[in-house]
Amino acid sequence: MDLRFHGDAKVRMIHKQKIYKEQSLFGRRQGRTLGDMRQSALDDVLPKIKLPESKLKPDHSTNPNEFFDKSHKQYWLEIGFGHGEHVSALMRQNPDTGYLAAEAFVNGMSAFLHDIKDDRLDNIRAIMDDAMIIARSLAPNSLDGIYLLNPDPWHKKRHHKRRIINQKNLDIFAKILKSGGKLIMTSDVENVSEWMCAHASNHPEFIWQAGCKDDWQIPPDDWITTRYEIKGAKGAKKMVYLFFERR
Numbered sequence: 477m478d479l480r481f482h483g484d485a486k487v488r489m490i491h492k493q494k495i496y497k498e499q500s501l502f503g504r505r506q507g508r509t510l511g512d513m514r515q516s517a518l519d520d521v522l523p524k525i526k527l528p529e530s531k532l533k534p535d536h537s538t539n540p541n542e543f544f545d546k547s548h549k550q551y552w553l554e555i556g557f558g559h560g561e562h563v564s565a566l567m568r569q570n571p572d573t574g575y576l577a578a579e580a581f582v583n584g585m586s587a588f589l590h591d592i593k594d595d596r597l598d599n600i601r602a603i604m605d606d607a608m609i610i611a612r613s614l615a616p617n618s619l620d621g622i623y624l625l626n627p628d629p630w631h632k633k634r635h636h637k638r639r640i641i642n643q644k645n646l647d648i649f650a651k652i653l654k655s656g657g658k659l660i661m662t663s664d665v666e667n668v669s670e671w672m673c674a675h676a677s678n679h680p681e682f683i684w685q686a687g688c689k690d691d692w693q694i695p696p697d698d699w700i701t702t703r704y705e706i707k708g709a710k711g712a713k714k715m716v717y718l719f720f721e722r723r
C-alpha cells in the first residue's frame with residue numbers, strides 16, 4: 477500500500493496494524509486483570525521511566541545518553557525482562573550504568589514497576605513494547621551489552637521465524653554494540669539454546685567466549701536468577717548461559 481496517495485487516518489491505522497502484525501515477535505500482551513497496586517504502578521511509575529517516542533525512530537540516530545537526565549559510564553539493554561527481577565537488581569547494584577529495558581506483556585511490566593516504585597529511577601528507562609524498537613533507534617557502537625534471558629521459545633517449527641535471534645536482529649545487535657560489547661543469552665530449552673548459539677556463532681561479528689563446558693553450563697558467581705529461570709520452561713532441560721562478544 478502506498479501511503480503517499482492516502483491522507484486519511486483510517487488508512488494509516490490499517491497500515492500501522494499490518495506492519496505491527498508483520499513485525500510482531502510476541503503473542504498475547506495481557507493476561508489476567510491487574511490489581512489496584514499493579515495498575516497504579518503502571519499509571520504512576522511508567523510515565524517517569526518511559527522512553528519518548530520522538531527518540532525511538534528506526535534510524536539508529538539516538539545515543540543512549542539522550543534517554544537519561546545525566547550520562548552514565550555504560551549502557552545496557554535487556555530484552556523481554558518478564559517481571560524484571562534481573563534488571564531491577566542490576567540497576568540497584570550499578571547506579572553508574574544506564575539500563576534500557578523492554579517488556580511487551582503488561583502483567584510483567586506492572587510487576588516490575590511496582591517493585592521499583594520507591595527506587596531512584598535515574599538509571600532505568602523502559603518501554604512496554606517490542607524491544608527491537610529500542611534496538612533500531614540506537615546509534616552504532618553505542619551499547620555496552622545486551623541481555624536476552626529466556627526468550628519465548630516458539631516451539632513449533634512454523635513459529636521459528638518469530639524467534640528474536642535471527643540474522644536480521646543479530647545484524648542490528650552487531651551494529652549498536654561497541655567493539656567488545658557483550659551479548660548475553662540464556663535458555664533452558666535445548667533447541668532454543670542450540671538455535672541461539674548456532675546463529676550467533678555463525679555471525680561474523682560475534683565471538684563465543686566459552687572455552688569449556690562449564691562456561692556455558694555454570695553461571696558466573698554474581699549471576700542474578702529470575703523467577704522464570706527457577707520455574708523452568710515447557711520442555712526445559714538444563715539452563716545454558718551463552719556469552720558472546722562483538723568483535
Ligand SMILES: C[S@@+](CC[C@H](N)C(=O)[O-])C[C@H]1O[C@@H](n2cnc3c(N)ncnc32)[C@H](O)[C@@H]1O
Nearest residue numbers: 502556557558579580581606607625626702704
Ligand atoms: C519466557 S519470558 C522470560 C522473562 C525474563 N527474561 C526471565 O528470564 O525471567 C520471555 C519474555 O519476553 C517478552 N518478550 C518476548 N518478545 C519480546 C519483544 N520482542 N520485546 C519485548 N519483550 C518481549 C515476553 O512478553 C515475556 O515476558
